[in-house]
Amino acid sequence: MLPVALLRSAIVAGTQPLLLRADGSATNDLRESSFVSFSATTESSAKFDVTSQSGYKEYNLLTLLHFAENKQLDHSAYLQRSIAYWQGRDVQSVTFTDRRDLLAYLKGEIDTSANLREDPVGSGVSGSREAVNGGPHPVEAAKDDQSRKRAGDDDLEGPVDKKLRQSITEGYLHDKKLLSARSTKTFSLALKYGSEVLRPPKPAAAAQSSASSSMPSSKPSAPIGSSSRPPTSSGGSRSSSSSAPKSSSTRGKRGASSAIVPIIVVPAALQATITLHNIKGFLADLKYEPTEEFIKKGVSKPVSVNIERKNVAPGLPKVYEVIDSIDRLRSSDWDRIIAVFATGQEWQFKNWKFGSVVNIMAKVKGFCLKFSDEPLNEKIKNWNVTVLSIHRQRRHLDAQEVNKFWGIVDTWVRDTKGGVFQ
Numbered sequence: 001m002l003p004v005a006l007l008r009s010a011i012v013a014g015t016q017p018l019l020l021r022a023d024g025s026a027t028n029d030l031r032e033s034s035f036v037s038f039s040a041t042t043e044s045s046a047k048f049d050v051t052s053q054s055g056y057k058e059y060n061l062l063t064l065l066h067f068a069e070n071k072q073l074d075h076s077a078y079l080q081r082s083i084a085y086w087q088g089r090d091v092q093s094v095t096f097t098d099r100r101d102l103l104a105y106l107k108g109e110i111d112t113s114a115n116l117r118e119d120p121v122g123s124g125v126s127g128s129r130e131a132v133n134g135g136p137h138p139v140e141a142a143k144d145d146q147s148r149k150r151a152g153d154d155d156l157e158g159p160v161d162k163k164l165r166q167s168i169t170e171g172y173l174h175d176k177k178l179l180s181a182r183s184t185k186t187f188s189l190a191l192k193y194g195s196e197v198l199r200p201p202k203p204a205a206a207a208q209s210s211a212s213s214s215m216p217s218s219k220p221s222a223p224i225g226s227s228s229r230p231p232t233s234s235g236g237s238r239s240s241s242s243s244a245p246k247s248s249s250t251r252g253k254r255g256a257s258s259a260i261v262p263i264i265v266v267p268a269a270l271q272a273t274i275t276l277h278n279i280k281g282f283l284a285d286l287k288y289e290p291t292e293e294f295i296k297k298g299v300s301k302p303v304s305v306n307i308e309r310k311n312v313a314p315g316l317p318k319v320y321e322v323i324d325s326i327d328r329l330r331s332s333d334w335d336r337i338i339a340v341f342a343t344g345q346e347w348q349f350k351n352w353k354f355g356s357v358v359n360i361m362a363k364v365k366g367f368c369l370k371f372s373d374e375p376l377n378e379k380i381k382n383w384n385v386t387v388l389s390i391h392r393q394r395r396h397l398d399a400q401e402v403n404k405f406w407g408i409v410d411t412w413v414r415d416t417k418g419g420v421f422q
Contacts (some may be wrong), residue, residue: 002055002116003048004105006038007064012108017065020047030066031086056102057115059092067094068106075099076393191396198286198399260421262317262413263333264307265340265364267348268324270295274341274369279322280305282369283406286399288390309406316410317421326352338417339365339409342385344377357383365412367405 010017019033020026027033035047050062066085070078075096082093094102098115105113266274270291274282277294281287284307305322312318321336334353342348346357354360366385370376371392380387386408388401413421 004054004056063092262338263336264322288398344379
């Protein structure tokens, strides 16, 4: 039976493999072990060299034993633990691509795996205590046989053949060393570049327009309580439009401050996944940061947040206002609400104009942002809500859910609001 199969049986049965030093004494430290037995007694069971092949791909037993001890960790924590544990010793770590299949096999969730090697090279198995007590080790004996065979073959080869075989052997050893080397790079630059690639290309005209609208004196959005309609001949509307920067005249007769600004509503509860603290970083910068981090830094919660999108298709709004309370809304502002992030609590929609939650979700596009490993609220399942799932650590995946959100919002605005925000 393959060593990896014996390890699997031990894990499923809840027993610990027996680690042995070179002199045959037991130890609990993998770094001190030379052999391993998958039975409580060593007299009647086979012992394996920990550096021999496990039967799962090209991993040796030392790699699989250490992985089994740390199988409860996520992959990044496992790699950090492996580097710290071996302290430069040449022990391979299980790769991310092999992790799921190997873990499922060791835990007994699957009966077999395509990565199993039925006849692993150098299994290092010993049926008696001869290898432990100083007798000839099977691996060393095999090496001696190969050396004697090479010596015999050398008598039949010419100098050119010997040189060619030596060159091939050195190249193989060099490639094997490179492949087994442990990488210390974090690929942070690659992840950052990947998030940039996910963003749509930025035309030159849009870039110039975005730069002019980001000037300190510009006010691209109309806050709650101010005029949200295009300017008329009244004095109040003239005052509202006068706050727009002069550069907005290059955009046409209808500038950013004269357009009706759509509203997105987020939960007011600080324990919610999305709040006024982190909504802008998530939807505009494609990076999620928990609300707790803002509270630790002493950042006070804003009354509202403005989000400005880049490279927006014609006919769609560019600036959005985000609020967490509808108490300050006027009757004319309710038609501006296009999206709401729901938590599954009905009290979140208390005093809403549209009545029941079912009616609200028919007039406003509903979303629910949750972590991928947490259960979905039962009430959310019964509402017309789109679920956005994010990972707790992998921030480079946030862009996928953000692009999904804006795609649904754009379609919703086109289909239900027509030219309201043009």
